[in-house]
Amino acid sequence: MAQIGTTPRYMPGFGNDFETEALPGALPQGMNSPQKCAYGLYGEQLSGTAFTAPSHQNERTWCYRIRPSVKHTGRFAKITLPYWKTAPHIDPDVVSLGQYRWDPVPHSDAPLTWLTGMRTMTTAGDVNIQVGMAAHVYLVNTSMVDSYFYSADSEMLVVPQTGRLRFCTELGVIDLAPQEIAVIPRGLVYRVEVLEGPARGFVCENYGQKFDLPGRGPIGANCMANRRDFKTPVAAFEDREVPSTVTVKWCGQFHETHIGHSPLDVVAWHGNYAPVKYDLSTYCPIGAVLFDHPDPSIFTVLTALSGIEGTANIDFVLFRERWTVAENTFRPPWYHKNVMSELMGNIYGQYEAKLKGFIPGGISLHNMMLPHGPDRGAFDAASNAGLKPHKLDHTMSFMFETRFPQHLTAFAAYEAPLQDDYIDCWADLEKKFNGTP
Numbered sequence: 001m002a003q004i005g006t007t008p009r010y011m012p013g014f015g016n017d018f019e020t021e022a023l024p025g026a027l028p029q030g031m032n033s034p035q036k037c038a039y040g041l042y043g044e045q046l047s048g049t050a051f052t053a054p055s056h057q058n059e060r061t062w063c064y065r066i067r068p069s070v071k072h073t074g075r076f077a078k079i080t081l082p083y084w085k086t087a088p089h090i091d092p093d094v095v096s097l098g099q100y101r102w103d104p105v106p107h108s109d110a111p112l113t114w115l116t117g118m119r120t121m122t123t124a125g126d127v128n129i130q131v132g133m134a135a136h137v138y139l140v141n142t143s144m145v146d147s148y149f150y151s152a153d154s155e156m157l158v159v160p161q162t163g164r165l166r167f168c169t170e171l172g173v174i175d176l177a178p179q180e181i182a183v184i185p186r187g188l189v190y191r192v193e194v195l196e197g198p199a200r201g202f203v204c205e206n207y208g209q210k211f212d213l214p215g216r217g218p219i220g221a222n223c224m225a226n227r228r229d230f231k232t233p234v235a236a237f238e239d240r241e242v243p244s245t246v247t248v249k250w251c252g253q254f255h256e257t258h259i260g261h262s263p264l265d266v267v268a269w270h271g272n273y274a275p276v277k278y279d280l281s282t283y284c285p286i287g288a289v290l291f292d293h294p295d296p297s298i299f300t301v302l303t304a305l306s307g308i309e310g311t312a313n314i315d316f317v318l319f320r321e322r323w324t325v326a327e328n329t330f331r332p333p334w335y336h337k338n339v340m341s342e343l344m345g346n347i348y349g350q351y352e353a354k355l356k357g358f359i360p361g362g363i364s365l366h367n368m369m370l371p372h373g374p375d376r377g378a379f380d381a382a383s384n385a386g387l388k389p390h391k392l393d394h395t396m397s398f399m400f401e402t403r404f405p406q407h408l409t410a411f412a413a414y415e416a417p418l419q420d421d422y423i424d425c426w427a428d429l430e431k432k433f434n435g436t437p
Contacts, residue, residue, distance in 0.1 A: 004238045004264055008166075008173040010231035014213060014276065020172070020235040021064075021268035032062050041267055042068040048185055048210065048273035059210065061171065061271025066239055072189065072263035073246055076255035081115055085409050086153065086252030087123035087132045087207070094413040096122075096405065099372055101422035102412070104161075104361025107198040111142040114165075114192035115149060115247060115254075118203070121363060121412040122343060124404035125313075127153050127207045127252055131306070132404050133314050134205040135343050137363070137416075140165065141198040144191040146242055148263055151249040154205040156184040157302070157316060159398060161347050161361050163199025165192055167275065170266045172233025174277050178347060179396065181316075182277045183211055183302070189246065189263050190275075200361060202345045204400045208313035211302040219286060225301045229282040232274050238262040280347075280396065285322040291329045296399070306403055315340075317399040319351065325389045332382050335373030341406045342366045342399050349395035353378050357419060358397075364422070368405050375425040 003022075011018055021027040026041060028034050033043045041064040048059035090096075105119060117139040125132010134154075140163070158165075160178045167174040167182060169190040176182050178201075184190060213225055240262040248255045278301070286298045299317045306313040324331045332353045344351075344364045351358050355377035358364060366372040374382065412418070 004168045004173055004236045006236070008175050008236075009234045010277070011234060012228045012231060014227040014230040015272055016232070017270070017272050018232055018274060019270035022235040022237055023267050026064055026268035027270060028064070037064055039267065041065060044068050046187060046271075046273055048187070059271075059273040061269050061273040063170065063266045064268040066237070066265035066267065067261070069263070072259055073248070073257045074259060076248070076257050079247070079254050079256045081118065081254050083120060083411055084115075084118045084136070084254070085120040085123055085134065086127050087125045087134060087407070089123045089409065090407050091410050091413070094408045094410060096367060096408045097370070099364075099366055099370055099423055100408070101358065101364040101419045102362055103359065103417040103419060104200065105137045105139060105416050107141065107200060108139055112139050113142050113144050113147070114138065114140055115144070117141070119411055119416070120409045121416065122365060122406035122408055124341065124402050124406045125207060130207050131313060132207050133400065133402050135400050135406065136203040136205065138201055138203055139198065140192065140194055140200075143193040146244045146262075148189050148191045148244060148246045149249070150187055150189045150246075151205070152187060153249050153251065154207050155186045155210060157204040157206060157211060158182045158184065158201060159203070159345065159347070160199065160201035161345070162201070163194065164196035165199050166195050167192055168264060169233070169275050170264055171269055171274050172236045174233055174275055176277060179280050180277055181280060181301075182275060184275050185210070185273055188275060191264075202363075202398075204314060204316065206304050206314055209305045211304050211314070211316070214300045214303045214315075223284040223286055225278065225283055230276045230278045232276050235266060235268050237267050238264045280318060280320065283318050283320060285320065287322060287324065288326045288329070291326050293326065293329060293331060293334060296333065308403070311403050312401065313403060315399070315401040317401060319395065319397045319399075321391070321393050321395060323389055323391055327387060329387070330382055331385075332374050332378055335371060337369050337371045338366070339368055340401045340403055341368045342401050343406060344397055344399045347396040347398065351395060351397045352392055354425070355381065357422065357425065365406060365408075376428045379429065
């Protein structure tokens with residue numbers, strides 16, 4: 001019997017139709033809703049898309065649980081989590097137009113759970129029409145005890161930077177450490193426990209279409225993020241009669257309800273709507289092998305589509321260890337302005353386009369159509385480097401990129417450790433024009 005709290009086990013694949021049971025014979029065969037389920041379980045469906053979504057996009061999971069989920073909520077009372085913000089959230093006193101960078105948000109001595117330790121840095125779009133995102137930093141040093149959460153607003157892409165967390169979900173258990181990510185689907189109930197703390201990391205809250213693997217186009221069937229490297233947990237459940245609290249995020253508001261048992265009571269399930277984890281060290285980068293620096297879209301791990309073809313609601317992009325070999329080429333990212341808004345985070349090491357200031361745990365934001373690129377040191381080093389094959393080693397940064405402008409929260413503007421001098425990293429770039437070939 002697979003109980004929550006034991007060592008997690010996983011099934012490989014992304015978007016698969018999985019089936020798993022914690023008790024033998026708990027999963028019906030050949031049908032979804034028998035008149036009587038085994039073990040006295042209740043059958044219920046969790047739908048991640050509209051019933052009539054195209055079959056290749058349709059996502060749903062059938063759950064066989066001790067109690068139906070209508071028993072996992074009661075009357076709601078509104079509560080406040082003051083540091084967790086949802087789009088549209090535009091503070092008229094905060095200037096979001098600019099190039100910004102922050103040092104790591106420091107850990108706190110106060111007890112902080114997954115809910116109370118969430119700190120929103122930016123918001124974009126509008127949760128009410130299910131477009132856009134929010135970018136958060138989490139600071140967690142305390143486990144949720146008999147306390148559970150789900151977001152009706154979004155799926156959550158979790159990117160740890162320090163510490164280790166355990167996500168005990170309705171569909172199984174995920175342990176998560178730095179250099180891994182997890183995606184927790186919209187509507188899935190879970191609690192978060194600290195395995196090694198304090199824990200800090202980043203969250204992309206996706207209001208729009210689900211994250212998917214990007215189309216590889218002429219790259220073909222392999223490289224980038226491969227489906228087999230994603231891991232989905234096997235079924236595990238709790239049967240505990242204990243006073244419990246369930247918090248629900250709905251249209252940016254938080255509501256609390258109290259029940260007399262654990263809601264993590266799914267004994268068996270089958271479907272393709274489930275949490276997943278991924279080891280970033282298995283990402284296989286693609287790069288230039290002759291000349292020029294390609295667009296950073298070649299480093300996309302996951303993408304959430306928008307209604308505009310080729311323009312993402314969100315892209316999750318990874319810059320990890322790799323070889324650079326391009327001839328007669330300025331190898332770091334070039335200077336540019338972009339219709340997309342780019343929030344970057346540093347997991348470890350030094351990012352190639354910034355020789356100082358962008359430290360592990362730090363964040364930068366380059367909003368839409370604002371110029372950015374290498375600092376003076378990175379430009380000079382790359383312009384004069386010997387162009388032999390070079391290994392970019394011990395480096396892992398990422399980007400949450402969206403088609404929408406990202407608006408700073410008051411926390412990001414006034415409380416987070418903003419580097420006031422970041423804009424000056426380009427001040428000493430010299431005019432090199434001399435009018436001769």
